[in-house]
Structures are given as structure tokens and as C-alpha cells.
Amino acid sequence: MPHPRSLLRNQSRDLHTITSKVPSIIGGALIFLTLVAVGTYIYISRAFVDVSSVRIAVGSPQNEIKILIFDFDEPSASVISIPPATQVSVARQLGEWKAGSVWELGEDEGDKGGILADTVMKSFGIPIEEWAGEGVLGYISPNILSRVRAAFGLYDASLGIRERLALGLISIRIRSGGVAHISLEEFAFMREETLKDGSEGYVVRGELPSKIVGIFADPRFVTDKNQPLKIKIIDGAQGHGLATVHTIQNVSEVLGAKVVSIEENNTEIQGCLIRGRSMLEYVSGIMGHLFRCNVELSNTVNDVDLEVHFGSDYIRKF
DSSP states (O other): OOOHHHHHHHHHHHHHHHHHHHHHHHHHHHHHHHHHHHHHHHHHHGGGTTOSEEEEEEEOTTSOEEEEEEETTTTEEEEEEEOTTEEEEETTTTEEEEGGGHHHHHHHTTOHHHHHHHHHHHHHOOOOOEEEEGGGGGGGOSOHHHHHHHHHSOOOBSOOHHHHHHHHHHHHHOOTTOEEEEEGGGSTTEEEEEOTTSOEEEEEOSOOOHHHHHHHOOGGGBOTTSOBOEEEEEETTTTOOHHHHHHHHHHHHHHTOEEEEEEEOOOOOOSEEEEEOGGGHHHHHHHHHHHTOEEEEOTTOOSSSEEEEEOTTGGGGO
């Protein structure tokens, strides 16, 4: 039978061995957690790489449409409200409806917020990259729980989990008072009239006011000589795509470019193609994302900076 002192020495030696390993275990865990944190941050931060803002159309049943704009450079946010009783020309060739009905109409058509986003571009010329339900407005709430729900909550949106987390990081950096609220009904281009259904509401008459255009203008759509980038639109629908042409033109010019040529051409292109100069990767990418077009960079683009081609099948989008 081992002597008691021998047992005590063995227990002391074992305890020493365990305690000596604790710092290395803790150190390894800290290194692992640090690597995970850094990797996660890099993954999230690349969600909106090389863009200075994101514009989200926000909808809900029978309610006003909101446009949520995040400016990454400031950082700040703006919310533009479109009254629900505004008569708008709905995308997908669905006719004229009140703005407050567009979200539900998109659900009925199986396109959720896609119709909402394209309707805003068609009716107002406002560039929209993403769409979401009301839950996304939690990002601009002073309540931290609302911001968490915006990042992880269950609501319809075109935003993936990486984009949601990235917006969460950006929203934390927005200072108190860093959110501007604007209602379109305050501007003269929104006229109060009797709508087609006999009710009173708003009709868009004229162009967007400069205050609104300034929110969406992108300096990279202007040359170093302060001249707008020149865009040519090639209509492969042989003149049947006027709504598409007008939407592309209006959105492009709100961003800061200038449509200098519109051609009708019996193109073999299916869908939509953006062809831009090689040096205009950013601008071509933005246009491709806005209009859901393929992008091709080429030095053979002549006379203009960017070409937008679309085929006869594409006109159903607007």
C-alpha cells in the first residue's frame, strides 16, 4: 500500500500538470475566437464592398411605401415616404394601382418585393437595389432590440444574412439624429387629384425635385471633368419597350449619367446586357444589379461609356 506522503506528492504533481495546461488552453481558445471574429468581420464587411450606399424599397400591406437609404461614407440614413394613396404605374405591365396595394399585389403575383422595387424605379426613376418588409426599419430605431430583430428577424427581404449583419454594423455607427425623414407629398411634383377609381390621392406630375435627386446621385457616374457618363440604350423589342427605355433612362440620369442615344435593333440578346468600358467596372456593376442584367466589360464600346441592351423578353419586367 502506497505511503500517504507518496499519494500526496502524486496528487500535487497531477494538479500542477493540469494547472500548467490551463493557460495554454485559454490562450488557444482566445486565438481561435479572435480568428473567428476577424473572419466573420471580413465576411460581413465585404457584403457591400466598393459601394457607397444601398437603397431598399420597404413595403407592407395597405401602407405607404418607404425607401430606406444607407450612406456608408457618413454614415447616415434617409427614409423617403410615398403616400399609400399615390397612383403608380406598376411593373410587370400590371397597370396603375395605389402605392399601398403594390406589396400585396407582388405577393399575389408570386414576386413579393420584386414588383415593389421595380415599380418605384418605373414610377419615380429612383434607383432601388434591394427590397424588404417593414422589419428592416428596425435598423434605424434607437431601440437596440429592434436592430437585432432587423438583422435576425423573420421578414421577407432580398437581403441575405451577410447583408443583414453588415447593415447592423453600419446602423450602430449612425449617430443620434443621423436619420433624415422625407415625405414626397411635401413636394410640388406630387399633385392631389381624383384618381381613376374616384378616390382622392396623389399623381406624379413632373420630375423628381433636386433635393431628392441629390440623395441618389452617385459621383462615379460623372467623369473627372464633371461631365455625366454617356449611355446608349439598344431596344431589341423594336419600339415595344418604351416603358423599359424610360425606366432605364430616368434611373440612369438620377444617378448622374446621361442617355445620349436610343436605338431600335433586332438584337439576339435574351434578357438584358450592360456593356461598359473596362475602366467602368463599378458603374457597370451597379447598373447590372439595378436592372438585373448581365455585365460585360469591353474596350470596344464606341462613342459612349456604357451600352444597355435588352431583348423582347425583357420588356415584361417593367
